[in-house]
Amino acid sequence: xxxxxxxxxxxxxxxxxxxxxxxxxxxxxxxxxxxxxxxxxxxxxxxxxxxxxxxxxxxxxxxxxxxxxxxxxxxxxxxxxxxxxxxxxxxxxxxxxxxxxxxxxxxxxxxxxxxxxxxxxxxxxxxxxxxxxxxxxxxxxxxxxxxxxxxxxxxxxxxxxxxxxxxxxxxxxxxxxxxxxxxxxxxxxxxxxxxxxxxxxxxxxxxxxxxxxxxxxxxxxxxxxxxxxxxxxxxxxxxxxxxxxxxxxxxxxxxxxxxxxxxxxxxxxxxxxxxxxxxxxxxxxxxxxxxxxxxxxxxxxxxxxxxxxxxxxxxxxxxxxxxxxxxxxxxxxxxxxxxxxxxxxxxxxxxxxxxxxxxxxxxxxxxxxxxxxxxxxxxxxxxxxxxxxxxxxxxxxxxxxxxxxxxxxxxxxxxxxxxxxxxxxxxxxxxxxxxxxxxxxxxxxxxxxxxxxxxxxxxxxxxxxxxxxxxxxxxxxxxxxxxxxxxxxxxxxxxxxxxxxxxxxxxxxxxxxxxxxxxxxxxxxxxxxxxxxxxxxxxxxxxxxxxxxxxxxxxxxxxxxxxxxxxxxxxxx
Numbered sequence: 297x298x299x300x301x302x303x304x305x306x307x308x309x310x311x312x313x314x315x316x317x318x319x320x321x322x323x324x325x326x327x328x329x330x331x332x333x334x335x336x337x338x339x340x341x342x343x344x345x346x347x348x349x350x351x352x353x354x355x356x357x358x359x360x361x362x363x364x365x366x367x368x369x370x371x372x373x374x375x376x377x378x379x380x381x382x383x384x385x386x387x388x389x390x391x392x393x394x395x396x397x398x399x400x401x402x403x404x405x406x407x408x409x410x411x412x413x414x415x416x417x418x419x420x421x422x423x424x425x426x427x428x429x430x431x432x433x434x435x436x437x438x439x440x441x442x443x444x445x446x447x448x449x450x451x452x453x454x455x456x457x458x459x460x461x462x463x464x465x466x467x468x469x470x471x472x473x474x475x476x477x478x479x480x481x482x483x484x485x486x487x488x489x490x491x492x493x494x495x496x497x498x499x500x501x502x503x504x505x506x507x508x509x510x511x512x513x514x515x516x517x518x519x520x521x522x523x524x525x526x527x528x529x530x531x532x533x534x535x536x537x538x539x540x541x542x543x544x545x546x547x548x549x550x551x552x553x554x555x556x557x558x559x560x561x562x563x564x565x566x567x568x569x570x571x572x573x574x575x576x577x578x579x580x581x582x583x584x585x586x587x588x589x590x591x592x593x594x595x596x597x598x599x600x601x602x603x604x605x606x607x608x609x610x611x612x613x614x615x616x617x618x619x620x621x622x623x624x625x626x627x628x629x630x631x632x633x634x635x636x637x638x639x640x641x642x643x644x645x646x647x648x649x650x651x652x653x654x655x656x657x658x659x660x661x662x663x664x665x666x667x668x669x670x671x672x673x674x675x676x677x678x679x680x681x682x683x684x685x686x687x688x689x690x691x692x693x694x695x696x697x698x699x700x701x702x703x704x705x706x707x708x709x710x711x712x713x714x715x716x717x718x719x720x721x722x723x724x725x726x727x728x729x730x731x732x733x734x735x736x737x738x739x740x741x742x743x744x745x746x747x748x749x750x751x752x753x754x755x756x757x758x759x760x761x762x763x764x765x766x767x768x769x770x771x772x773x774x775x776x777x778x779x780x781x782x783x784x785x786x787x788x789x790x791x792x793x794x795x796x797x798x799x800x801x802x803x804x805x806x807x808x809x810x811x812x813x814x815x816x817x818x819x820x821x822x823x824x825x826x827x828x829x830x831x832x833x834x835x836x837x838x839x840x841x842x843x844x845x846x847x848x849x850x851x852x853x854x855x856x857x858x859x860x861x862x863x864x865x866x867x868x869x
Contacts, residue, residue: 330825342419
C-alpha cells in the first residue's frame with residue numbers, strides 16, 4: 297500500500313507531500329489544478345520514461361518518492377532482486393526516482409541504486425495505474441492466465457504442475473548432457489582403447505623411471521667401481537703394511553706402554569675400535585665387489601626400457617611419473633561409458649513417467665480454466681451493464697501454442713508446455729454488438745478503458761495481487777446512474793485494495809475514505825499546486841462545488857450532505 301507520495305520540482309509542484317490511507321482515496325479539484333500532474337509523477341516513480349521538460353522552471357532536478365507498506369509476498373520479490381526491506385512495524389519500501397535536466401537520472405529502492413527495469417518490475421507489483429498515464433498490469437497478456445487461474449482457485453494445482461515441469465526440465469537437461477558426453481566418449485573410444493592397451497602393455501610403475509636411471513648409472517660405472525674397491529681392499533687388509541696390520545702393530549705398542557703407565561690404558565680402546573672398523577669396512581667392500589654386475593645384456597634392457605618410457609612421455613606430453621595416473625583415467629573413462637549408459641536408460645524411463653504426469657496435469661488445468669472462463673465472462677457482463685457498457689463483451693481466449701518439439705501431444709499435434717501448463721490466455725473485448733472481439737490492450741483508452749478495468753477489478757478483486765489501484769479519467773463521458781454505479785464499485789473494490797481515484801464527479805467522491813483537494817495558487821509570481829486533506833465540513837463544501845460549480849448554494853450544500861449520508865448507507869448494505 298502507498299502510504300506517502302512526495303513530489304519535488306515537477307511541473308507546477310514545488311514540494312508536495314501526499315499522505316494516503318487504506319480504502320478509497322479521492323483527489324478532486326478544479327480543472328488545471330494539477331491532479332493529472334500528480335498521476336504523471338507517480339507513473340515516473342513506477343518506471344515510466346521521465347520528460348526533462350517537466351522539471352520545474354529554475355530547478356535542475358526533479359524527484360519523486362513513494363513510501364509503501366509491503367506484504368510478505370512483495371518483501372520476498374524485493375529480496376529476489378536484491379532490494380533490502382526495512383521494518384518499522386510493517387515491512388516498508390521507499391522508492392525514489394531522480395530526473396535531471398540533462399536527461400540523466402537515477403532510481404533507488406531503500407537507498408540502494410536499482411535499474412529502471414528493476415524499478416518497473418517492482419512498480420508492476422505495487423501499483424496498477426489506469427488512465428492517461430497507463431501503468432496497467434492487467435493489459436499485459438502474460439498476466440491474463442495468472443489472473444484466470446487465481447480466479448479459478450488453481451494456485452495449488454498450478455504450483456504442483458510447475459514443480460513437475462521443472463523436474464522434467466532438469467531431467468531432460470541431465471539426459472541431454474549425458475547423451476552428449478556419451479557421444480563424445482564414443483567418438484573417442486577407439487583412441488582411448490588403443491591408448492589404454494599401449495599403456496597397459498608398457499606397465500610403467502610409479503618411480504620406475506628414476507630407478508632405471510640409477511641402475512644405468514651403476515652399470516656404466518661397474519668397471520671403475522670394481523677397480524676402486526680392489527684398491528681399498530688392498531689398503532685396508534691385503535697388502536704388506538695394510539691399515540689393519542699397522543693398527544694391530546700400534547695396538548701392541550700401546551698395550552706395552554700402558555703396562556708401563558696405567559694412565560694410557562683407556563686409550564687402547566680407541567685403537568681397538570679403529571682396527572675393528574677397518575676390518576668391517578674391508579669385509580663390506582668385499583661383499584660390494586662381489587655384487588658388482590658386469591652385464592651388457594642388462595645394460596641393453598635398461599636402455600631399451602628407458603627409451604620406451606621416454607617415447608611415451610613425448611607421445612602423451614606427460615612425465616613418466618604421470619603415466620600410471622593417466623592410464624587409470626583412461627580405464628575409468630571406458631568404465632564410465634557403461635555407467636553413463638545405465639543412467640541414460642534410467643533417465644529415459646523417468647522422463648516417460650514425468651511426461652505422462654505433465655500431460656495429465658495440463659489436461660486438468662485446461663478443463664478447470666474452461667469452466668472458470670465461462671463464469672468469469674458471465675460476471676463481467678453483469679458488471680458492464682451496471683457501468684454503462686451494457687453492449688460490451690469480454691471473452692477470455694484460451695489457446696495452445698503448436699510446437700513440433702513439444703512434449704504435450706493431443707489429436708496428433710504437439711504443443712508447447714510452460715510451467716503454467718499447455719494454455720495461453722488473453723482477454724478479448726468488443727464495445728458493441730457485431731464488432732469483432734479484439735485484444736483488450738488494443739481497443740480502449742481513457743475513461744472507457746478505466747471502466748473496463750474497474751469491471752475486471754471488481755470481479756477479480758480477491759485474485760488480483762496488486763495492492764494499490766489508481767484510476768484517472770474514470771469518469772470521462774459518464775454521469776447519473778452509471779457514475780453512481782462506478783462509485784459503489786470503487787468503494788467495494790477498496791475493501792480488498794487501496795484505491796486512488798481522480799474524479800470530477802460527486803457521485804464517486806462521496807464514497808471516499810480520504811478526500812484530498814488539489815488546488816492551484818500564485819506566490820511570488822509563480823504558480824504552485826497544493827493539496828490538503830478535507831475534514832467532514834470540507835468534504836461537504838467540495839461536494840457542493842462539484843455539484844453546482846463555483847457558486848456554492850445552500851441547496852447544493854444540503855444536497856452534498858444528503859449524498860454523504862446516502863454513501864454511508866450504501867456502504868452498510
